[in-house]
Amino acid sequence: MSVKTELDRFGKYVVQQSRYNLSRSDKNDSKSLYNSIGYQLEVSPNSFSLSFTMEDYGEFVDKGVKGVSSSAKAPKSPFKFGTGTGKKGGLTKGIDGWVRRKRFQFKERGTGKFLSYESTAFLVRRSIWNKGIETTNFFTKPFERAFARLSDDVVEAYSLEVDDLLKFALR
Numbered sequence: 001m002s003v004k005t006e007l008d009r010f011g012k013y014v015v016q017q018s019r020y021n022l023s024r025s026d027k028n029d030s031k032s033l034y035n036s037i038g039y040q041l042e043v044s045p046n047s048f049s050l051s052f053t054m055e056d057y058g059e060f061v062d063k064g065v066k067g068v069s070s071s072a073k074a075p076k077s078p079f080k081f082g083t084g085t086g087k088k089g090g091l092t093k094g095i096d097g098w099v100r101r102k103r104f105q106f107k108e109r110g111t112g113k114f115l116s117y118e119s120t121a122f123l124v125r126r127s128i129w130n131k132g133i134e135t136t137n138f139f140t141k142p143f144e145r146a147f148a149r150l151s152d153d154v155v156e157a158y159s160l161e162v163d164d165l166l167k168f169a170l171r
Helices: 003-024 032-036 058-063 090-102 117-131 140-149 152-158 162-169
Strands: 038-044 047-053
Touching (some): 003 032, 003 038, 003 047, 003 140, 003 152, 032 058, 090 117
């Protein structure tokens, strides 16, 4: 089997399983992340280039994000809310859209009246900010499984190691 065929199978498997995991874990609300998952493969006689693409926030969904006051949901995540390095307003925009798409509203305790979408979104954002986003490994697990099944000839020929390849593929 050729290197190109083997790596093409690898890429297709990772994409298919990542999409399946997203859907199975109810992380496929707007389908934008699902539809953005793909791969590009270029093989030449002495080298190859395999890269995976997805929406920017896909890495946060995969690895999770530590909260400001708790890291229980994503203890090993390299990401943390409140560091000042992320995109400003990204969480606000995403949660506001999610609340409206789902037509999700909390009720006031005393009166039983529905809160506005804005108030509900604020409460959800505050909870996510403090507690974080749970790790899903929707991409990491299929990648590691596919790598373990990759032909020994391909691995030896290119001296691949899973950690280095995963870091390179997610750039």
